[in-house]
Amino acid sequence: xxxxxxxxxxxxxxxxxxxxxxxxxxxxxxxxxxxxxxxxxxxxxxxxxxxxxxxxxxxxxxxxxxxxxxxxxxxxxxxxxxxxxxxxxxxxxxxxxxxxxxxxxxxxxxxxxxxxxxxxxxxxxxxxxxxxxxxxxxxxxxxxxxxxxxxxxxxxxxxxxxxxxxxxxxxxxxxxxxxxxxxxxxxxxxxxxxxxxxxxxxxxxxxxxxxxxxxxxxxxxxxxxxxxxxxxxxxxxxxxxxxxxxxxxxxxxxxxxxxxxxxxxxxxxxxxxxxxxxxxxxxxxxxxxxxxxxxxxxxxxxxxxxxxxxxxxxxxxxxxxxxxxxxxxxxxxxxxxxxxxxxxxxxxxxxxxxxxxxxxxxxxxxxxxxxxxxxxxxxxxxxxxxxxxxxxxxxxxxxxxxxxxxxxxxxxxxxxxxxxxxxxxxxxxxxxxxxxxxxxxxxxxxxxxxxxxxxxxxxxxxxxxxxxxxxxxxxxxxxxxxxxxxxxxxxxxxxxxxx
Amino acid sequence: xxxxxxxxxxxxxxxxxxxxxxxxxxxxxxxxxxxxxxxxxxxxxxxxxxxxxxxxxxxxxxxxxxxxxxxxxxxxxxxxxxxxxxxxxxxxxxxxxxxxxxxxxxxxxxxxxxxxxxxxxxxxxxxxxxxxxxxxxxxxxxxxxxxxxxxxxxxxxxxxxxxxxxxxxxxxxxxxxxxxxxxxxxxxxxxxxxxxxxxxxxxxxxxxxxxxxxxxxxxxxxxxxxxxxxxxxxxxxxxxxxxxxxxxxxxxxxxxxxxxxxxxxxxxxxxxxxxxxxxxxxxxxxxxxxxxxxxxxxxxxxxxxxxxxxxxxxxxxxxxxxxxxxxxxxxxxxxxxxxxxxxxxxxxxxxxxxxxxxxxxxxxxxxxxxxxxxxxxxxxxxxxxxxxxxxxxxxxxxxxxxxxxxxxxxxxxxxxxxxxxxxxxxxxxxxxxxxxxxxxxxxxxxxxxxxxxxxxxxxxxxxxxxxxxxxxxxxxxxxxxxxxxxxxxxxxxx
Numbered sequence: 001x002x003x004x005x006x007x008x009x010x011x012x013x014x015x016x017x018x019x020x021x022x023x024x025x026x027x028x029x030x031x032x033x034x035x036x037x038x039x040x041x042x043x044x045x046x047x048x049x050x051x052x053x054x055x056x057x058x059x060x061x062x063x064x065x066x067x068x069x070x071x072x073x074x075x076x077x078x079x080x081x082x083x084x085x086x087x088x089x090x091x092x093x094x095x096x097x098x099x100x101x102x103x104x105x106x107x108x109x110x111x112x113x114x115x116x117x118x119x120x121x122x123x124x125x126x127x128x129x130x131x132x133x134x135x136x137x138x139x140x141x142x143x144x145x146x147x148x149x150x151x152x153x154x155x156x157x158x159x160x161x162x163x164x165x166x167x168x169x170x171x172x173x174x175x176x177x178x179x180x181x182x183x184x185x186x187x188x189x190x191x192x193x194x195x196x197x198x199x200x201x202x203x204x205x206x207x208x209x210x211x212x213x214x215x216x217x218x219x220x221x222x223x224x225x226x227x228x229x230x231x232x233x234x235x236x237x238x239x240x241x242x243x244x245x246x247x248x249x250x251x252x253x254x255x256x257x258x259x260x261x262x263x264x265x266x267x268x269x270x271x272x273x274x275x276x277x278x279x280x281x282x283x284x285x286x287x288x289x290x291x292x293x294x295x296x297x298x299x300x301x302x303x304x305x306x307x308x309x310x311x312x313x314x315x316x317x318x319x320x321x322x323x324x325x326x327x328x329x330x331x332x333x334x335x336x337x338x339x340x341x342x343x344x345x346x347x348x349x350x351x352x353x354x355x356x357x358x359x360x361x362x363x364x365x366x367x368x369x370x371x372x373x374x375x376x377x378x379x380x381x382x383x384x385x386x387x388x389x390x391x392x393x394x395x396x397x398x399x400x401x402x403x404x405x406x407x408x409x410x411x412x413x414x415x416x417x418x419x420x421x422x423x424x425x426x427x428x429x430x431x432x433x434x435x436x437x438x439x440x441x442x443x444x445x446x447x448x449x450x451x452x453x454x455x456x457x458x459x460x461x462x463x464x465x466x467x468x469x470x471x472x473x474x475x476x477x478x479x480x481x482x483x484x485x486x487x488x489x490x491x492x493x494x495x496x497x498x499x
Numbered sequence: 500x501x502x503x504x505x506x507x508x509x510x511x512x513x514x515x516x517x518x519x520x521x522x523x524x525x526x527x528x529x530x531x532x533x534x535x536x537x538x539x540x541x542x543x544x545x546x547x548x549x550x551x552x553x554x555x556x557x558x559x560x561x562x563x564x565x566x567x568x569x570x571x572x573x574x575x576x577x578x579x580x581x582x583x584x585x586x587x588x589x590x591x592x593x594x595x596x597x598x599x600x601x602x603x604x605x606x607x608x609x610x611x612x613x614x615x616x617x618x619x620x621x622x623x624x625x626x627x628x629x630x631x632x633x634x635x636x637x638x639x640x641x642x643x644x645x646x647x648x649x650x651x652x653x654x655x656x657x658x659x660x661x662x663x664x665x666x667x668x669x670x671x672x673x674x675x676x677x678x679x680x681x682x683x684x685x686x687x688x689x690x691x692x693x694x695x696x697x698x699x700x701x702x703x704x705x706x707x708x709x710x711x712x713x714x715x716x717x718x719x720x721x722x723x724x725x726x727x728x729x730x731x732x733x734x735x736x737x738x739x740x741x742x743x744x745x746x747x748x749x750x751x752x753x754x755x756x757x758x759x760x761x762x763x764x765x766x767x768x769x770x771x772x773x774x775x776x777x778x779x780x781x782x783x784x785x786x787x788x789x790x791x792x793x794x795x796x797x798x799x800x801x802x803x804x805x806x807x808x809x810x811x812x813x814x815x816x817x818x819x820x821x822x823x824x825x826x827x828x829x830x831x832x833x834x835x836x837x838x839x840x841x842x843x844x845x846x847x848x849x850x851x852x853x854x855x856x857x858x859x860x861x862x863x864x865x866x867x868x869x870x871x872x873x874x875x876x877x878x879x880x881x882x883x884x885x886x887x888x889x890x891x892x893x894x895x896x897x898x899x900x901x902x903x904x905x906x907x908x909x910x911x912x913x914x915x916x917x918x919x920x921x922x923x924x925x926x927x928x929x930x931x932x933x934x935x936x937x938x939x940x941x942x943x944x945x946x947x948x949x950x951x952x953x954x955x956x957x958x959x960x961x962x963x964x965x966x967x968x969x970x971x972x973x974x975x976x977x978x979x980x981x982x983x984x985x986x987x988x989x990x991x992x993x
Contacts, residue, residue, distance in 0.1 A: 093823075
């Protein structure tokens with residue numbers, strides 16, 4: 001095996017122009033599955049949320065879920081697409097045990113929504129991502145390979161299939177190729193998925209949880225030298241977080257640049273992103289394209305959304321996340337730069353919810369962009385997955401504002417909250433971290449500190465008030481930081497007659 | 500032999516309702532008849548004696564309580580083995596589903612139960628309804644009660660033969676290219692294919708989704724109409740089901756029985772008279788029937804349907820294409836046969852071995868045809884082109900129905916043929932459906948009614964009507980029946 005030296009990222013994007021494209025699958029949050037009445041909630045004992053239709057039993061027939069069609073049209077409208085006045089479902093034929101019928105009901109050359117766009121902001125500029133299509137299909141079941149080392153089918157002794165997920169409505173959103181991204185390609189990819197996620201959440205059509213698979217992203221990447229035709233693309237799957245979207249594009253750009261620099265050629269293939277290593281590994285080759293033998297689904301009648309209904313849906317669309325953010329920025333009194341750091345940290349909604357739970361915008365921003373962002377960064381996780389909820393952060397701030405915690409104690413309490421020890425109040429009480437505000441106990445500590453530091457006390461008595469800091473420090477030490485520094489200082493000055 | 504098995508469904512229902520006979524007696528008489536003759540006929544793949552008697556007793560109990568009974572309450576029915584029956588074996592005539600007991604009833608079966616009919620069992624058929632003779636059943640052919648050495652038609656030969664042999668007064672069939680009508684023709688019984696979407700496909704093991712249509716089989720037109728009304732009507736579980744009231748077929752049959760067809764225009768398709776055409780004996784019986792209908796006041800008009808000649812090739816692209824996809828689910832993973840799962844073989848190998856062992860030659864032929872026709876690069880030339888032909892055939896029908904009320908033709912070009920005479924040449928077998936296929940491509944209704952004999956074997960007369968005008972064909976069929984009578988096969992005893 002030959003090893004190629006990977007160029008660094010800057011060298012890669014200096015020599016090559018990346019073209020990216022994104023295919024996003026969104027599990028809709030409808031109550032029932034796409035073509036039957038089975039429930040769609042996540043979890044559940046394997047193969048309990050199934051019926052003849054989603055098991056594909058002989059004779060069973062699909063009936064399209066109107067709520068799913070409505071959600072798809074709303075997604076299309078929010079992405080500035082044209083909505084088809086007439087379209088059909090199609091069968092995508094291939095054999096795989098997680099597909100009960102050995103074909104998937106999807107859409108092929110007649111998608112429900114076409115030709116839209118989504119504007120995203122990266123590094124202060126607006127990039128328009130073209131939307132090729134938005135279509136509706138059914139999800140497959142889940143296969144679990146048991147007994148092998150890798151969890152993959154090779155080497156497994158048994159393969160188990162759970163059809164609970166089979167038939168859950170799935171919307172596929174495909175971008176047009178995005179050229180000209182240059183070095184910003186990874187960030188643009190991430191910004192697109194983030195913006196898309198926010199739009200979908202705003203529409204209330206999905207819980208858009210990447211870690212649970214309700215939002216899945218495949219990233220297409222190719223490189224070409226300036227002035228040359230677009231290169232062969234690879235499709236990277238298993239990209240399960242916003243952070244991974246960015247990392248996957250970046251690592252694929254570096255890998256492809258290395259191959260091309262060493263005179264090799266890129267193979268059109270599916271690759272898998274690894275969270276651990278941060279790089280991509282080859283999956284199945286697409287050199288010989290699978291023939292899915294698409295044809296119109298004869299068990300379903302064509303879809304012909306009433307244009308008036310579509311207009312009603314358009315009129316009822318919620319505020320777009322961009323507009324919403326602009327409004328929040330004004331309400332929070334942030335500069336463009338400050339707002340961008342909030343957006344980049346993925347903190348908009350968290351701060352919004354923290355404010356809704358009673359905190360000031362400044363305090364909420366301080367926690368999320370400070371201590372919590374630091375933690376998320378250290379652990380390499382999304383801010384929203386850091387382990388503290390907006391309500392908990394607001395509660396924490398209330399304790400600070402009420403004088404029950406000082407800043408230092410609050411950080412300790414927050415650690416307890418993140419560690420899952422309970423609400424801030426519960427952590428504070430359980431760990432005995434409340435500020436000591438009993439002046440009786442404090443006075444004793446203050447007197448002790450004065451007695452132990454006669455030189456310093458003399459200086460304070462002489463009017464050198466700044467010297468009181470050393471006494472405050474001594475008190476804090478004996479009270480293990482649980483005293484309120486301001487109260488301590490006042491008490492010291494009072495005892496020494498320096499007021 | 501019991502008299503009860505010779506009665507029409509109408510008479511059986513009346514006798515039960517009047518208290519002259521119990522539903523259980525009727526059911527037992529038919530079970531006895533099955534026990535006596537099915538060894539020769541082999542119309543049934545599975546007889547559900549316990550289920551049938553329980554259903555009959557339930558009807559008797561309801562009658563004893565004074566409940567109002569429906570028009571077919573207590574009447575036995577045989578069901579083609581392609582429709583699911585809860586907990587009762589359903590094989591579609593294939594080894595790949597041997598032993599499968601569905602966890603649910605098809606809509607048609609559910610409606611039969613709701614109407615108080617008594618399901619006797621499941622009838623034989625060509626595997627997955629692909630064939631015109633039952634010779635492609637994985638469980639051996641059904642023998643024609645008119646001549647046990649001849650085919651009973653197909654794919655629904657079991658249902659037609661069961662009726663002809665007095666094993667059941669009524670049966671359910673499914674018609675994709677003629678699978679109700681052609682067996683009706685060659686067994687001297689009535690077979691009706693309703694408008695596509697007029698009867699629910701939910702629980703019908705799909706062969707070709709855009710063509711499959713469940714329908715009634717009976718010995719008289721009125722019996723067929725009664726069964727039609729019970730089984731038809733909108734079903735939300737089938738998206739292609741038509742949300743309209745069932746055409747008034749019973750009323751139409753009764754009107755036809757008066758023997759008056761004054762003002763009714765019958766269309767003769769010019770193109771059916773050219774090309775391969777029907778054999779002389781069939782043509783003679785057909786022409787006699789035309790003369791009889793003219794006497795009843797009908798007017799014969801010749802109409803052109805220039806694209807009917809492409810119906811057979813279009814059908815043999817569309818139906819196999821859909822079947823190649825519909826039958827993909829039979830892979831040994833979830834239900835039915837599984838072959839080669841010895842712990843050493845890959846999933847693909849087990850799927851492949853299962854399908855190799857589980858499917859018969861005609862099913863494999865059609866899966867291969869369809870897989871090819873849908874392949875990238877061939878789709879437009881085959882499947883796409885066939886769909887265009889389908890549109891043109893629909894236009895032919897629409898134009899014809901501007902001139903006439905119904906179209907008429909022989910049901911099938913030839914009478915029941917001897918076993919083995921057409922299995923070596925698929926095209927010769929496919930010709931059996933030459934006259935029935937256009938209706939399936941169009942989606943309209945068609946009925947076959949006996950019109951006489953040729954060399955001692957039954958000939959069927961086909962009447963085709965516009966979509967959702969099923970009543971028209973029942974009227975003409977009942978009038979023809981009143982003129983030429985029903986046919987009685989030779990005795991199976993001795």
